[in-house]
Amino acid sequence: MCGITGYLWTSGKRPPTQQTVDRMTDRLVHRGPDGRGVHRIEHDDGSGIALGHRRLSIIDLDSGHQPMTNEDRTVWITFNGEIYNYRELRDGLESRGHQFRTNSDTETIVHLYEEYGDDCVAHLRGMFAFAIWDDRKRRLLLARDRMGQKPLVYFQTDDRLIFASELKSILAAGDVPSEIRPQAIDEYFLYGYIPHPGTIYQNICKLPPAHIATWQNGRFSVRQYWKPDQVPDANASPESLREDLRDALDESVRLRLRSDVPLGSFLSGGIDSTIITGCMQSQSQSTVQSYSIGFADPRYDESEFAAEAAVHLGTQHHRMMVQPDSLDVLDKLVQHFDEPFGDSSAVPTYYLSELTRQHLTVAMTGDGGDELFCGYDRYPTIDATKRFDALPAAIRRLVTGPWVGLIPGRSEKSIGRRLRHRLRLLGRPLEERYLNWATGSPPSMRRQIYRDDFSASIDGEASEAFVANLMSMTSGMTPGMTPGMTPGIRAMRTDAGSYLPCDLLAKVDITSMAHSLECRSPFLDHHVVEAAYRIPFDQLSQSNRVKPFLTDTFPQHLTDRLKNRSKMGFSVPLDRWFRGDLRDYSRDCLLASDATCHQFLSVDAIENLLNEHDDGAWNHGGRIWSLMFFESWGQFAKQDQAVEAA
Structure with missing residues (x-):
């Protein structure tokens, strides 16, 4: 895992000084403490590009230094991430005559680009954000992995393009305005994060997951390169779906076990992390090192379940009981996130990363399991509303009519207030229902804390459009027209495109990189995602069972108690x-x-x-x-x- 940065300028722009490029690069030292590199190209017309890299050594420790180039030094790359199928790709490229000078996954991308151009991304299995400069064409390619595990932000004007792994590196260029984008503040208080493609700053953007961007001759464009089939396969048997998932996840774990440094797992005792750790242990030639943290408050302590899972799987388990220093960790999180981020589970994730990095450089996680296999209560809840929607319109209007406002109750725990709120939601479109369940911050609630002049400057509906558009575009069809696209499935797909990359994966990337720890997520391999998307909702959600499809596919990794424990979440009091x-x-x-x-x-x-x-x-x-x-x-x-x- 690494940090990348770069500064491209046209012939009419004054080039950045070497001190500026060095400063941009070294602002990312926490992402790559093992080495640094900068490469600068200047053309006769005054245009040029500078690429910076901070390295966390994982594969090919001796010769994988970056920025890296091809044989004739016409193609240059700065790369953050891991390509897990690089050995298989290398074999194919060598058979086509490509010659390698290192054993790194980075060089594989360079030769893939020579062979396939922008379509090189279609061949990659991994997490990545990279920039490739083609000096012959004077063309820049930026790319981000399919699920959004690795970040990439950029600032673009007519005469320059600046990119980096983190905002702090772009701001270190010294010529980038840091004007706050007012709408981003409303987005933050709605979601708890600022969704792509925006950032807190007016003119700095995030490259969305599964997208590439290109720059050539002053023209900049962004396009999506991957979109899985959204519709479940109603004709496939449960047995064949389980077999496909089992094969895909086992292979995903096998590929992610490749490392030249010590590797272990995050193990909370939840279904997702336990299954990933179990797959690791079944394929590893040595005992897996697993890690968890515990809290004194039993409402937030999962250490008992983690210990049970470790005994069942036979791992060497490490547990640290922590009493969070909330003030100290808040300051540290603010310094690393670069923009407002409201998910408090960043606190325990930060501590867990700190503990794990004392022993390892790479850790497996269960991220993505909830969004792929119906891990949140809101999915079956919203799916159940299809029964209400099937009622005659007259009955629906009666149930959600003006009388609902007469239901008494104002306190948070009041049954009347909750009933009134839910009945009103039933009268709204599916997108609005889901948005409320997923965020709990409608415009009226947010405006209560805004100054009047600020409230007048923003558009609450524009903030909500990010998730509402994702849900409305799910498969491009409505449930009635597309068999299998139930409200629950649509909610899961929406979370996979919003909450997962913008909150969960951003949190894991920032908190782990704060400690120079690489996290790998086997559930997010795109072959696993495509297998999961084929599963119908009625197999993913069953009464009185937790993630039944997943637990039935990997029963050997779970004790009876772990199979049906309710989700606790990774949070603080x-x-x-x-x-x-x-x-x-x-x-x-x-x-x-x-x-x-x-x-x-x-x-x-x-x-x-x-x-x-x-x-x-x-x-x-x-x-x-x-x-x-x-x-x-x-x-x-x-x-x-x-x-x-x-």
Whole structure:
């Protein structure tokens, strides 16, 4: 795993200094502490490109240095990620006459590009973000992996294109405006993250998953290169579907066991991580090293289940009990994420990565299992609404009519309030229902905390369009027209294109890279994803069972108790933190006269929210964490920009 950066300029643009390129590269040192490289090409017309790379050595430790080139030095690459099928690809390329100087997966991409051009990405199995400069054509290719495991951000104008693994590297160029994009703030408070292709900054973008971008002669374009078949196969037998999934996942794990450094697994005792660890152990010639963390609060402690899984699978298990220093870790997370990020599970993921990196350089994870195999309660919940939608229109209007507003109850835990809310949702289109269940932050709720002038400057519906469009485009058809595309399937596909890459994978990448740890996710191999997409919803969701298709496919890796344990989630006790140790700090931070968030948010609304949480009327722990992260990011960004300007 590595960090990449680059600066392309046209003949009319003043080239960046070598000091600038070095600064951009070294801002990514945490992603690649084992080595650095910079290559600069300048043409007679004054145009050119500089490529930077920070290396975390995983494969071919001695000769895999970057930026790397082909035999005649006309094609250059800076690459972040791992290509797991590089050996198989290399054999095919050598049979076509390509000559290799290293044993690295990076060089394989260079020769694939020579052979297939932009279509080289179709041959790759792995996680990646890379840039290839073709000096003959004076053409740049940027690419990001199918599921969005590795990040790639860019800034583009008529006379320059700057790209990097992280925003901090682009900002280090010194000539990139850092103007905040107001709509991004609304997106953040809606989703807890800022969805692609946007970032917190006005003119810096994220390359979406499964996309490539090209630049040539001043023309920049972005296109999607992979889109799996969305529709389940209703004609396939359960046995054949299980066999296909078993073969795909076993192969995915086998390929991801390739490493020249120590490798282990994250093991929470949940179904996904336990199955991945079990597949590892069954294919490994040595005992797998597994890792978990535990918390003193039993509501958030999975260590008992992790220990049970480790004994069952026969791993060498390592557990660390932690008492999170929430203030310290918040500051560290803000420094690494570069933009607001509201998912508090980044805290335990950060600690787990820190523990694991003390022993290993590579860890397997169970990421993607929930989105592929119906791991969230919201999937069967939203799928059940199809029965309501099948009722006559007159009955639907009656059930969701104006009388619903008369149902009493205002407190968070009030049964009446919850019933009123759900009945109103049933009267809305599927996309709006799902958006509410997935985020819980409709425009009216978000606007309560906004200043009036800020509220007037944004469009709440535009923020919601990211997920709403993904769901509406699922297969391009409606459930009634496409057999198998039930509301539950459509919700899962939507999460795979939004929550998974923008929240979960971003979190794992940033927190693991903060400790120079590489995380590999076998469920996210595109062959596994395509096998999972063939499974009908009624096989993925069954009453009183958790992920039945997955557990029936890999029963040998799970104890009876682990097969049916409810999902706990990887979280921290925010409700208790903000009524206890962090109560005064959160108030001092969010209500301070110089708080940066007051440019956008109402001080009175923030204070009211803190009071409601403090009184126990509502659990606003997640919202307070989002506010704290937003304010801490604002303060850090202001200080960082002042340093860069100096």
